[in-house]
Amino acid sequence: MKATTRTEEVKSTKVDSNSAAVSEVEAGIRDVVRNDVAHLGRPASSLPGSAEPVLEPSPEAAVNTVNSLIQRVAATSIAETENLISELESLRDLLHAEGQRVQREISGYAQLSQAAIKSTRMIADNVTQWKGTADGLRSS
Numbered sequence: 001m002k003a004t005t006r007t008e009e010v011k012s013t014k015v016d017s018n019s020a021a022v023s024e025v026e027a028g029i030r031d032v033v034r035n036d037v038a039h040l041g042r043p044a045s046s047l048p049g050s051a052e053p054v055l056e057p058s059p060e061a062a063v064n065t066v067n068s069l070i071q072r073v074a075a076t077s078i079a080e081t082e083n084l085i086s087e088l089e090s091l092r093d094l095l096h097a098e099g100q101r102v103q104r105e106i107s108g109y110a111q112l113s114q115a116a117i118k119s120t121r122m123i124a125d126n127v128t129q130w131k132g133t134a135d136g137l138r139s140s
Contacts, residue, residue, distance in 0.1 A: 009118035021073045032062055 020078060025069060025073050029066065032065050032069075
């Protein structure tokens with residue numbers, strides 16, 4: 001069995017969402033083009049069997065349709081990007097807080113180490129004095 005990592009899962013999800021977005025844009029563009037071609041093939045005055053005149057779509061309407069389609073697809077990408085930015089900012093804050101904690105821990109260990117060195121020196125000095133006193137008492 002092959003184990004997938006979190007990175008591979010994220011990449012496959014991104015590929016799936018990107019291909020879905022591309023497919024949606026392509027389908028929307030095909031629909032707009034088909035509608036425009038269908039309207040061009042009909043007479044502008046009226047539909048067959050209808051007394052009402054046909055309104056030809058304006059180029060602005062087609063552009064607006066394509067723009068709205070692109071905005072819908074882009075909205076998903078923008079939301080994903082904003083979500084990623086938010087996650088990265090929270091990770092940055094976490095790393096900053098952890099860095100400060102580690103600095104405090106190191107400072108505490110340095111103070112503890114200095115205190116241990118001072119205590120060791122005091123003990124060594126006292127042992128030296130006791131040894132000198134013991135040697136003096138044995139001599140007398």
